[in-house]
Amino acid sequence: MLKLLEKLKEKVYEANMELQRKGLVIYTWGNVSEIDRETGLVVIKPSGVDYATMKAEDMVVVDLEGNVVEGKYKPSTDTPTHLVLYKKYSNIGGVVHTHSEWATTFAQxxxxxxxxxTTHADYFYGDVPCTRDLTDEEISNEYEKETGNVIVETIGDKNPLEVPAIVVKNHGPFAWGKDADSAVYNAVVLDKVAEMAYKTMTLNSKVERVKQHLLDKHYLRKHGANAYYGQ
Amino acid sequence: MLKLLEKLKEKVYEANMELQRKGLVIYTWGNVSEIDRETGLVVIKPSGVDYATMKAEDMVVVDLEGNVVEGKYKPSTDTPTHLVLYKKYSNIGGVVHTHSEWATTFAQxxxxxxxxxTTHADYFYGDVPCTRDLTDEEISNEYEKETGNVIVETIGDKNPLEVPAIVVKNHGPFAWGKDADSAVYNAVVLDKVAEMAYKTMTLNSKVERVKQHLLDKHYLRKHGANAYYGQ
Amino acid sequence: MLKLLEKLKEKVYEANMELQRKGLVIYTWGNVSEIDRETGLVVIKPSGVDYATMKAEDMVVVDLEGNVVEGKYKPSTDTPTHLVLYKKYSNIGGVVHTHSEWATTFAQxxxxxxxxxTTHADYFYGDVPCTRDLTDEEISNEYEKETGNVIVETIGDKNPLEVPAIVVKNHGPFAWGKDADSAVYNAVVLDKVAEMAYKTMTLNSKVERVKQHLLDKHYLRKHGANAYYGQ
Amino acid sequence: MLKLLEKLKEKVYEANMELQRKGLVIYTWGNVSEIDRETGLVVIKPSGVDYATMKAEDMVVVDLEGNVVEGKYKPSTDTPTHLVLYKKYSNIGGVVHTHSEWATTFAQxxxxxxxxxTTHADYFYGDVPCTRDLTDEEISNEYEKETGNVIVETIGDKNPLEVPAIVVKNHGPFAWGKDADSAVYNAVVLDKVAEMAYKTMTLNSKVERVKQHLLDKHYLRKHGANAYYGQ
Incomplete structure (x- = not known):
């Protein structure tokens, strides 16, 4: 097991650094995790550690109840949000949170x-939703866990991989995927798609959504049973 | 012939990499091709291969019917769009497709x-058009080929080199030129021109087009029979 | 004392360079200072010296009345503004002024x-205020000192570290913190927060502020008595 | 004389490259010149030569009537515009033309x-004007020279160094200064000032200009008889 976690720490570390290389975060404004489904352990970025000095060995290992299993640092304060998503959805393996500017604009x-x-449709099978406001009670009690709960409530009974991202109201985006790398990839795409949506809406205030038929075509040629995009 | 194609693969590879260097694409979001008019063969980027690891030898050679003549990868899914343009217009030698953010904003x-x-007029002799919506039938049947057909329909009976670019509705830009390099050049100019058009329109909602006389002057001093720009 | 000031000059020099690395200033458009509370001396950037050639030894040492104690250059013309803040507030140790584009947009x-x-709430406990216009008299007489006075007037009886930044009307932002580094950090955050506020307001003209409860939660989990963010 | 021109060619070459480094131009979209007032000769960028391969020795030397005195290339097509400014104003020594995106937005x-x-006031003593439309006759006959004439007409009887830049309608900015370097500096400031003006106007559609008193203060503390900014 330790061997696996060493590799996973390296992977999660690299995924966190990729957030910075892609311009999605400054300072400590983001976190990535990945779960090892065999052991049920999650590797996540430590809280408030600067990307400039962070190392792979600084990643924290927690169980699904949030207990620290290994690591000298405290895990990200957003850890309870990640755990809610891993517990609810067995088909996601990586989770990302950022304050990337365009997705956060929609959140705000x-x-x-x-x-x-089609840029949107290639990755997200429909609008990327914004959650409702959290109540004062939810904010006061287990805020980060309730953030996960309101994400789950917003997704409803859909497959979370069909639209693998969300914006939490007045906060910012969360994205996910089969592992940490694909979660980061989706977070990058999300911000680009949000950027083009902002520009589209400010250019043409009467713009309409893409036709359902074209949305289906692009999403399904990449992700459907008969997908023919890629190798 | 093989010698020629090796050089052409190198050229098309470099043209694809230039898209990334100029900031027009992230990940796999674009493709460039060039046709060898002597043999009627087209060299194009493979589908869904990451720019970071792609090599010149990964380029795919197809004939004008879309049959793969050489290459270990599948060609870009947008290949049928490129082929429609090469078959229809004998004076174009290179085609580019991207999801560059400003041109895609107008498409959306x-x-x-x-x-x-005059920035626009130096390269495009009039507005860059947006196509109509594809019908559900066109999307369902040979979607990528119909995308080429709607581009041809929009250009109408004009010389495609007078306005060497278009935006496909709810999708993104295509640009072309005498070869792959000039097609990429036009794709870069298109996005810059779209950026300044967006900013102009959001700054002054009552703005009018450039005078026809000034449009003529700038386009023709670079491209007309008596051109005097450049060496 | 000299030993201390050598270290402080190096620190203030680095803080000034960080402004440029973070893209907050071009040319000479910014200045950072830090005060040594034991001696009551302030180290500040020289006036109008280009970042490209500036060295740590070029930093100027002034007392709280603005007299140059050491240094071959004249101090920043904005020095009197910095000094007003240091004299009024004993809990701030560093001050920054820039013309960073998004914060200056709100100033203008x-x-x-x-x-x-929450991005805003993580650092600023409420709106970042814009000052009133300076009067013609204030502009004519000791303009830079009056700029400091109008900042103090705007802060009123609040703790200046709760909202460690301001925009001076038709001018630009000032930010501060416990030392030069944290002042620069706050200046970077300010511009990012201003950028997202601009985009939020131009996307949704009817947008409302974040709920007070969520503002409290985020500010206090980082800065309150029971803060639990970070290590 | 030849010795002088060699140095001037190097300086003008570097000023042209600085345009690219500052992000004001892509491809061949700009040109810088400087005049040697002793000989009345002007050194200017060649027409349509790519920045990537251009060398100092490629600069072209012309007299004030536009005759090429030295150089293997044709001078910039905009040379006649530069010459009108040098002939009219004996106190300017360098001229720049770009299609930089924010200034061009106002031109369009x-x-x-x-x-x-104050960012604006530090360099431009009042609004940066936009010229009137050129007439069809002006466009047809000696277009580039008429562009210079309309700039002169717009400046009127003012000192051109008080507002050392202009935007030519539907075209783009020209900037100038005592030499090539200061002209480039002013072109960089112009685009930044235009960027912040755009953002200010789109954020607050009822915004008013800076008070005259503050404009005076900032312009004159840098450029007036009793200037006290800088060393």
Missing amino acids: AGMDIPAFG | AGMDIPAFG | AGMDIPAFG | AGMDIPAFG
Whole structure:
């Protein structure tokens, strides 16, 4: 097991650094985790450690109840949000949280990110939703866990991999995927898609969503049973 | 012939990499091709291969019917769009497709990119048009080929080199030129022109197009029979 | 004492260079200072010296009345503004002034930067205020000192570290902190928060501020008596 | 004389490269010149030569009537515009033309760049004007020279160094200064000032100009008889 976790720490560390290389975070404003489904252990970034000095060995290992199993640092304060998602959805393996500027703009505006084109449809099978406000009670009691709960409530009974991202109202985006790398990839795409949605809406205030047929075509040629994009 | 294709693969590879260097694409979001008019063969980027690891030898050779003549990878899913353009217009030698952010904004907004100034006029002899919606039938049957057909329909009976670019509604830009390099050049200019058009329109909602006389002057001093720009 | 000031000059020099690395200033458009509370001496950037050639030894040492104690250059013209803040508030140790583009946009628009989300709340406990206009008399007489006075007037009886930044009307931002580094950090965050506020407001003209409860939660989990963010 | 021109060619070459380093131009979209007032000769960038391969020795020397005195290339097509400015104003020594994106946005919108703050006032003593449309006759006959004439007409009887830049309607910015370096500096500042003006106007549609008293203060503390900014 230790061998596996060493590799996973390296992978999660690299995924965190990729957030910075892609321009999604400054300072400590993001975190990535991945779960090892065999052991049920999650590797996640430590809280408030600067990307400039962080190392793979600084990653923290927690169990699904949030107990620290290994690591000299405290895990990210957002750890309870990640754990809610891992516990609820067995088909996701990596989770990312950032304050990337375009997705956070929609979070602050309290608006879904509408599907306006094929760039969106290639990755997200419909609008990327914005959650409701958390209640004062939810904020006061186990805030980070309730953030996970409101994400789950917003996804409803859908497969979370069909739209692998969300914006939490007045906060920022969470994205996920089969592992840490694909979660980061989806977080990058999310911000680019949000950027183009912002520009589309400010250019044409009467713009309409992409046709359902075109949304289906692009999503399914990459992700459907008869996908023919890629090798 | 093989010698020629080796050189062409190198050229098309470099043209694809230039898309990334100029910031027009992230991940696998673009493709460039060039046709060898003597043999009628087209060299194009493989589908879904990451720019970071792609090599010149990974380029795919197809004939004008889309049959793979050489290459270990599948060609870009957008290959049928490129082929429609090569078959229809004998004066174009290179084609580019991207999801560059400013041109895609106009595609998503369903709007032509208006000619507002001399930057536009130096390269595009009039507005850059946005296509109509594809019908559900066109999307269901040979979608990528129909994308080429709607581009041809939009160009109408004009010389495609007078306005060497278009935005496909809810999708993104295609650009072309006498070869792969000039197609990439036009794709870069297109996005810059789209950026300045967006900013012009959001700054002054009552702005009018550049005067026809000034459009003529700038386009023709670079491209007309009596051109005097450059060496 | 000289030993201390050598270290402080190096620190203030590095803090000034960090402004440029973070993209907050071009040319000579910014300045950072830090005070040594034991001696009451302030180290500050020289006036109008280019970042490209500036060295740590070029930093200027002044007392709280603005007399140059050491240094071959004249201190920043904004020195009197810094000194007003150091004299008024004993709990701040570093001050920064820039013309960073997003914060300056709010200064020019004459608008407070509203708290729209948790990114803002993590650092600023409420809106970042914009000062009133300076009067003609204030501009004519000791302009830079009056700039400091209007900042103090705007802060009122609040603790300046709760919202460690301000925008001066038609001018630009000032930020501060416990030392030069934290002042620069706050200046970087300020511009990012201003950027997202601009985008939020232009996307949704009816947007409302973040709920007070969520503002409290985020500010206090980082800065409150029971803070649990970080190590 | 030849010795002088060699140095001037090197200086003008470097000033042209600085345009690219500062992000004001892509490809061949800009040109810088400087005049040697003793000989009345002007050194200017060649037409349509790519920045990537251009060398100092490629600079072209012309006299004030536009005759090529030395150089293997044709001079910039915009040379006649530069010459009109040098002939009219004996106190300017360098001229720059770009299609930098924010200044060009105002040119395309047909709007002056209003003075909204001290960043503007530090360099431009009032709004940066936009010229009128050129007439069809002016465009047809000696277009580039008429562009110079309309700039002169717009400046009127003012000292051109008080507002050392202009935007030509539907075209782009020209900037100038005592030499090539200061002209480039002013072109960089112009684009930054235009960027912040755009953002200010789109954030607050009712925004008013900076007070005259503050404009005076900032311009004159840098450029007036009793200037006290800098060393």
